[in-house]
Amino acid sequence: MSWMGGWLDPELEELFQDDPELLETAKIVRASRPVVEPDPRFQNRLRAQLVAEGSRGRAAHGVRRWWHLGPAHFAWGGAAVGVALIGATVLTLVANHPQDQTITGFSELTAQHSVSPDQVITVAFNQPMNETAVEQGVHIQPATKVSFAWVDNNLVITPAYHLSGNTPYTVTIAKNHIVATSGASALAPINITFGTAPSAPVSPVSPPTLTSTALGPNGTGGSLLFAPDGSVVSTGGLAPASATSTPPTSAGATPPPSPTPTPEGVTGPPDVTSGLVEYKGAGAPPVLLGNAPTAVAFSADGFTLGTAVDDGSGGSWVSASQSDGKLRQHLVDSPTPVTSLVWSSNDRIVYTDGTSVNSVDITKAKASLYTIPHGAGTIALLAPGGAYAFVAPAPGAPGGQLLDIATGAGQVLQGAAGDVAFSGDGSTVVWVDESQSTPRLLVEPVTQNAPATVPSLEGTTSIAEVTLDQDGDEVAYLTTDNTGTTRLVAAQLPGGAPLVVGSPASPSALALSPGGDQIAFISDNAAGPSVELGAVPGAAAGHTASPIPVAANSTLHAFVEAQVRGDVATLASLSGAGVNAASDTPKKLSRAYVISVYLDAQGGVDANIELVVDPNANHTTARVASEVLTLTNNPAGGGYVVTSLSTKPLRDESSGPHIVQVTSTTNAGVTTLQVTFDSDLSASTVAGAISVVSASGTTLPTTTVYDPNSRTATVTIAHAPSGTLMLNIATSLNDVDAQSLQILFQATVGATS
Numbered sequence: 205m206s207w208m209g210g211w212l213d214p215e216l217e218e219l220f221q222d223d224p225e226l227l228e229t230a231k232i233v234r235a236s237r238p239v240v241e242p243d244p245r246f247q248n249r250l251r252a253q254l255v256a257e258g259s260r261g262r263a264a265h266g267v268r269r270w271w272h273l274g275p276a277h278f279a280w281g282g283a284a285v286g287v288a289l290i291g292a293t294v295l296t297l298v299a300n301h302p303q304d305q306t307i308t309g310f311s312e313l314t315a316q317h318s319v320s321p322d323q324v325i326t327v328a329f330n331q332p333m334n335e336t337a338v339e340q341g342v343h344i345q346p347a348t349k350v351s352f353a354w355v356d357n358n359l360v361i362t363p364a365y366h367l368s369g370n371t372p373y374t375v376t377i378a379k380n381h382i383v384a385t386s387g388a389s390a391l392a393p394i395n396i397t398f399g400t401a402p403s404a405p406v407s408p409v410s411p412p413t414l415t416s417t418a419l420g421p422n423g424t425g426g427s428l429l430f431a432p433d434g435s436v437v438s439t440g441g442l443a444p445a446s447a448t449s450t451p452p453t454s455a456g457a458t459p460p461p462s463p464t465p466t467p468e469g470v471t472g473p474p475d476v477t478s479g480l481v482e483y484k485g486a487g488a489p490p491v492l493l494g495n496a497p498t499a500v501a502f503s504a505d506g507f508t509l510g511t512a513v514d515d516g517s518g519g520s521w522v523s524a525s526q527s528d529g530k531l532r533q534h535l536v537d538s539p540t541p542v543t544s545l546v547w548s549s550n551d552r553i554v555y556t557d558g559t560s561v562n563s564v565d566i567t568k569a570k571a572s573l574y575t576i577p578h579g580a581g582t583i584a585l586l587a588p589g590g591a592y593a594f595v596a597p598a599p600g601a602p603g604g605q606l607l608d609i610a611t612g613a614g615q616v617l618q619g620a621a622g623d624v625a626f627s628g629d630g631s632t633v634v635w636v637d638e639s640q641s642t643p644r645l646l647v648e649p650v651t652q653n654a655p656a657t658v659p660s661l662e663g664t665t666s667i668a669e670v671t672l673d674q675d676g677d678e679v680a681y682l683t684t685d686n687t688g689t690t691r692l693v694a695a696q697l698p699g700g701a702p703l704v705v706g707s708p709a710s711p712s713a714l715a716l717s718p719g720g721d722q723i724a725f726i727s728d729n730a731a732g733p734s735v736e737l738g739a740v741p742g743a744a745a746g747h748t749a750s751p752i753p754v755a756a757n758s759t760l761h762a763f764v765e766a767q768v769r770g771d772v773a774t775l776a777s778l779s780g781a782g783v784n785a786a787s788d789t790p791k792k793l794s795r796a797y798v799i800s801v802y803l804d805a806q807g808g809v810d811a812n813i814e815l816v817v818d819p820n821a822n823h824t825t826a827r828v829a830s831e832v833l834t835l836t837n838n839p840a841g842g843g844y845v846v847t848s849l850s851t852k853p854l855r856d857e858s859s860g861p862h863i864v865q866v867t868s869t870t871n872a873g874v875t876t877l878q879v880t881f882d883s884d885l886s887a888s889t890v891a892g893a894i895s896v897v898s899a900s901g902t903t904l905p906t907t908t909v910y911d912p913n914s915r916t917a918t919v920t921i922a923h924a925p926s927g928t929l930m931l932n933i934a935t936s937l938n939d940v941d942a943q944s945l946q947i948l949f950q951a952t953v954g955a956t957s
Contacts, residue, residue: 309327372826495513597620724736785849808834812830870924880915899928
């Protein structure tokens with residue numbers, strides 16, 4: 205009888221020993237211990253029946269029956285009275301017990317942490333409710349514009365613009381609004397806490413496919429470069445089939461120049477039909493600019509063309525002419541072949557024969573700038589401007605060197621053998637690291653020994669023909685994958701995001717236009733080699749914000765995900781010396797926001813993070829901890845690591861809207877900021893609350909548009925100045941529940957270049 209609290213009633217056991225079912229009923233009724241008064245009607249009726257029975261018993265026979273009852277008669281009489289008493293008690297309990305006042309509300313979302321942002325919120329009640337009263341008591345944090353519907357006793361709450369992804373939610377129904385149609389009321393408010401899963405990531409957008417136009421036939425081999433007017437110049441001459449005939453011309457076409465005069469006793473230069481050829485465009489006849497050069501470059505102002513051609517005696521003539529090849533002037537004769545030539549100014553040429561670096565100006569003044577030590581390698585390429593050079597490695601060396609010509613100092617370009625290129629302004633160098641089983645594309649400023657890995661296409665087994673644009677923020681190269689497919693890729697630097705990908709026939713001799721918006725290459729088609737020109741649709745015209753390196757972005761997200769998981773081993777592997785992320789990270793995290801990321805002045809990557817603990821039944825408010833971290837290139841190699849970490853203690857998240865992400869892009873001088881919120885905002889308060897200030901403290905003119913579906917404000921700044929910007933969001937910003945932003949929000953946003 206322990207399940208009934210140890211209670212035992214011997215009288216009931218005796219009364220109902222022959223009827224087990226009735227005995228169990230009696231036990232249940234007895235166990236309920238009802239505190240009720242007997243029904244007066246039952247008492248009166250029982251009294252009347254007993255009196256009547258007593259009166260009938262006074263007769264001679266009746267008296268004998270009354271006083272001479274046998275045991276069986278007594279038992280059945282007692283049983284009848286007991287049944288009557290129990291029945292009356294049960295009836296009285298049912299009749300007099302007040303209606304159940306307990307109202308319960310339940311949601312299947314409670315305590316879940318990965319609810320779909322497209323989910324509706326359903327609250328199931330245990331009895332019919334006063335629907336209007338309940339709806340008026342619903343409050344959702346973060347503020348969410350919703351509509352209501354009822355299905356039987358279930359309240360269905362549907363967000364107008366879906367739930368925000370990766371967000372903790374608390375749904376509260378106030379106690380005084382939880383009212384049943386019967387008039388019953390609740391004893392406590394209803395709190396439903398849950399968190400949403402991150403919104404489905406946007407599927408990676410495939411880069412555009414390269415489309416190109418054939419400009420004209422080309423001889424075998426040679427290199428390409430862009431002329432100041434945008435035309436393409438080839439050092440490979442014309443196709444062999446055209447070598448014995450006059451190139452096609454049209455009215456106004458520039459006639460072929462005369463061959464460079466040959467000094468007495470020197471063998472004449474090769475036939476001009478195999479020389480320097482300019483392609484003005486599709487359908488326009490190619491124009492011969494001069495003899496086939498071993499090195500060629502246009503001056504920075506675009507007015508002068510410098511060339512080095514075979515002098516027929518094992519050396520090279522270095523000459524200068526107009527950009528169209530006319531009025532050529534012989535400057536100097538190098539006794540050895542010139543392999544690279546650049547302009548250090550608009551009137552001075554720097555050239556190399558592989559062992560020394562020399563200069564000559566248009567007045568024919570010469571100077572010796574550098575001679576490489578014996579056995580130290582070969583000077584293979586000069587950087588535009590003539591300040592730096594690439595020295596190909598000597599046998600057994602770990603890689604080539606970046607040479608500072610003025611000082612003679614060099615730094616190793618790990619694994620660099622031959623595929624090296626400089627940007628048009630000479631500030632950036634890119635090369636293929638061939639020291640590992642899988643080649644890597646590396647890039648760095650010439651003034652910093654801090655190479656960054658440029659991610660290449662999946663499955664890459666070889667990289668070749670690298671070339672840069674003028675500013676060094678775009679690269680083009682050829683990649684071959686493990687299926688043997690060769691593709692031409694133009695990509696952003698240093699992030700490596702492909703801008704365009706193509707698969708021309710046997711491409712070679714790549715060249716990017718100064719603005720990076722066009723790419724020229726030689727394609728070996730069935731009809732023979734031809735020069736082709738394609739557009740790079742993803743290239744930005746004008747200033748472009750410095751993108752976050754892909755390797756840094758990957759490390760950042762892996763680090764934050766490890767914090768949420770409590771993965772101590774991963775945190776340690778992604779942390780630099782002196783950073784103890786495991787001890788600094790709050791425990792039992794549910795999720796995190798990467799609010800903003802930007803490049804700092806020292807070349808590191810700074811990020812602002814919000815770490816979140818979801819609300820629960822014991823703590824119905826989300827808790828957050830703000831975090832700032834810095835990632836820098838791992839000096840030991842292997843990408844980026846977290847070198848600085850500052851995490852504040854957990855605190856209750858304030859009511860009102862919160863900013864969950866800020867991004868920045870700049871294109872053609874127009875900067876666009878996108879600010880994403882967790883709440884549905886009062887649209888009329890958005891534009892007035894947002895301002896942007898330059899590094900000098902000037903408030904910039906902006907245009908702001910709010911999209912309620914994505915909860916995103918897009919801020920456009922025309923003619924944004926260079927340098928970082930400060931985004932300010934004032935407390936005048938309100939959500940749809942008229943809750944304001946609790947404190948001024950500030951964030952440093954992208955660096956423009």
